[in-house]
Amino acid sequence: MSSFIEFKHVSFRYSEEQPWVLKDVNFKINVDEWVAIIGHNGSGKSTIAKLINGLLFPQEGQIIVDGIEVKQDTVWEIRQRVGMVFQNPDNQFVGTTVRDDVAFGLENRGIAREEMVTRINSSLASVSMNDFLLHEPHRLSGGQKQRVAIASVLAISPTVIILDEATAMLDPRGRAEIMETINAVKHERNLALVTITHDLTEIVQADRVIVMNNGKVWLESTPRNLFRQKDELQSIGLDIPFVAKFADELKQLDVPLNHQPLNHEELLEELWTYHSKM
Amino acid sequence: MSNSFIIGQYVPGDSFIHRLDPRTKIAIIFTFVIVVFLANSVASYGLLTAFSIGSALLTRIKLSYIAKGLTPVWFLIVFTFILHLIVTKDGEVLFQIASYPIYSGAIIQGAAISLRFFLLILVTSLLTLTTTPIEITDAIETLLGPLKKIKFPVHELALMMSISLRFIPTLMQETEKISKAQASRGVDFKTGPIRDRVQAVVPLLVPLFVSAFKRAEELAMAMEARGYQGGEGRTKLRELKIEGRDLFVISLFLLIIIGLVMTRA
Numbered sequence: 001m002s003s004f005i006e007f008k009h010v011s012f013r014y015s016e017e018q019p020w021v022l023k024d025v026n027f028k029i030n031v032d033e034w035v036a037i038i039g040h041n042g043s044g045k046s047t048i049a050k051l052i053n054g055l056l057f058p059q060e061g062q063i064i065v066d067g068i069e070v071k072q073d074t075v076w077e078i079r080q081r082v083g084m085v086f087q088n089p090d091n092q093f094v095g096t097t098v099r100d101d102v103a104f105g106l107e108n109r110g111i112a113r114e115e116m117v118t119r120i121n122s123s124l125a126s127v128s129m130n131d132f133l134l135h136e137p138h139r140l141s142g143g144q145k146q147r148v149a150i151a152s153v154l155a156i157s158p159t160v161i162i163l164d165e166a167t168a169m170l171d172p173r174g175r176a177e178i179m180e181t182i183n184a185v186k187h188e189r190n191l192a193l194v195t196i197t198h199d200l201t202e203i204v205q206a207d208r209v210i211v212m213n214n215g216k217v218w219l220e221s222t223p224r225n226l227f228r229q230k231d232e233l234q235s236i237g238l239d240i241p242f243v244a245k246f247a248d249e250l251k252q253l254d255v256p257l258n259h260q261p262l263n264h265e266e267l268l269e270e271l272w273t274y275h276s277k278m
Numbered sequence: 279m280s281n282s283f284i285i286g287q288y289v290p291g292d293s294f295i296h297r298l299d300p301r302t303k304i305a306i307i308f309t310f311v312i313v314v315f316l317a318n319s320v321a322s323y324g325l326l327t328a329f330s331i332g333s334a335l336l337t338r339i340k341l342s343y344i345a346k347g348l349t350p351v352w353f354l355i356v357f358t359f360i361l362h363l364i365v366t367k368d369g370e371v372l373f374q375i376a377s378y379p380i381y382s383g384a385i386i387q388g389a390a391i392s393l394r395f396f397l398l399i400l401v402t403s404l405l406t407l408t409t410t411p412i413e414i415t416d417a418i419e420t421l422l423g424p425l426k427k428i429k430f431p432v433h434e435l436a437l438m439m440s441i442s443l444r445f446i447p448t449l450m451q452e453t454e455k456i457s458k459a460q461a462s463r464g465v466d467f468k469t470g471p472i473r474d475r476v477q478a479v480v481p482l483l484v485p486l487f488v489s490a491f492k493r494a495e496e497l498a499m500a501m502e503a504r505g506y507q508g509g510e511g512r513t514k515l516r517e518l519k520i521e522g523r524d525l526f527v528i529s530l531f532l533l534i535i536i537g538l539v540m541t542r543a
Binding site for chain 2: 088093138
């Protein structure tokens with residue numbers, strides 16, 4: 001598999017007087033891969049997102065996206081390929097209606113009007129928001145606004161989507177909506193997905209997890225292996241989900257499970273087949 | 279906050295006036311504001327009144343609703359009339375109120391000026407009643423288009439207007455939230471002397487400003503991430519089209535102007 005995003009010895013700080021936010025960060029993200037980047041506040045995870053699409057530039061090292069190095073004069077090419085959804089649903093809604101907001105990115109790229117209309121309809125359909133075409137943002141819930149933000153990104157047909165804490169400001173229902181939407185989108189279109197979060201329940205579906213701590217890559221792992229390291233994760237301020245905690249408690253009580261369960265279904269499966277395996 | 283919150287006083291509808299191109303409406307109203315001052319005879323006033331009332335009827339908006347929108351200006355209209363009664367001393371004395379003479383010229387002139395005032399307000403309010411703010415923004419952008427040649431930032435101005443329109447409800451919701459938060463901390467917005475109430479606004483405005491700046495910064499970043507590079511090379515989703523009805527209305531209006539010039543005393 002070819003790597004799509006590559007960080008080579010990347011270091012970044014906001015100004016010379018300030019400490020490094022990222023120190024010698026190296027990782028690769030492949031085409032079609034879903035990578036979750038986690039870490040507590042100030043671990044440098046959001047900075048990574050802004051570096052990928054050239055909203056910030058590193059002081060040291062190189063960032064390659066789709067074979068292009070991210071530099072001042074390549075940002076527009078990069079932003080063609082990288083779509084980004086931010087944390088605050090309100091502060092990224094530019095248009096006065098859903099339709100105008102999705103159009104914004106297309107207008108910026110000088111896309112013809114007829115093409116715009118088809119792209120708006122198809123990308124809104126992908127996030128099941130096509131019934132809200134003429135709704136103003138204040139008539140939508142947080143989850144719906146974030147779905148529109150995802151549609152806006154899909155409309156420019158990027159090769160990677162970065163969700164920078166896109167669910168952090170939503171209620172549980174909105175979160176579920178967004179996770180469901182990105183799952184569907186991932187299945188529907190071939191694209192790489194980078195989700196940045198501090199909520200470990202959201203990394204379950206990812207192919208790979210990069211754990212950031214103090215500006216460094218602390219660990220790269222699969223979600224399943226990661227959940228086995230409860231104490232280490234807690235030492236850097238991350239809390240594992242309930243299911244993983246429950247499995248851990250069972251282990252302490254000498255009830256070892258065959259597989260580390262990722263969600264409730266898997267945990268149930270482990271539990272009801274427990275005796276039959278003995 | 280209710281969900282039906284509408285910016286400005288736009289009344290959704292599908293009437294002839296609603297469907298006119300916003301540029302046509304703006305151009306006509308702009309000219310109307312000028313030609314209203316040409317009227318100086320009964321016939322010319324009649325013509326303009328017929329045009330204004332006719333347009334108001336064509337919007338299919340209830341006249342009582344339009345009248346309600348004009349309530350704040352009724353006072354000004356009546357005030358202008360009374361002022362003319364007192365100040366103007368033309369013609370013969372008709373009667374006296376508390377030994378103060380009222381001249382015939384005063385009544386005629388007062389009525390004329392008040393009518394002129396009323397027509398101006400009525401016609402301009404028809405624009406905002408039948409056109410969404412965003413349509414007005416689009417129209418202004420295209421009408422000011424030629425100013426781009428002298429480096430006037432037309433696109434930026436229009437974008438600023440549309441972003442402000444988009445954020446009005448958001449900031450209003452926020453104001454409500456902050457005022458509740460401050461009220462729960464004991465700030466009293468509703469009672470007490472004016473001085474205290476004005477001072478109570480400070481803990482409301484400061485957080486509102488701080489958050490507005492934060493929003494602006496985040497919005498700028500989101501816009502950049504979505505490929506915004508200024509007006510150059512941009513296409514537009516919303517497009518304005520001059521159609522048959524626009525040409526018809528413009529020619530009709532030109533005829534009215536000609537009629538107006540001919541009926542002038």
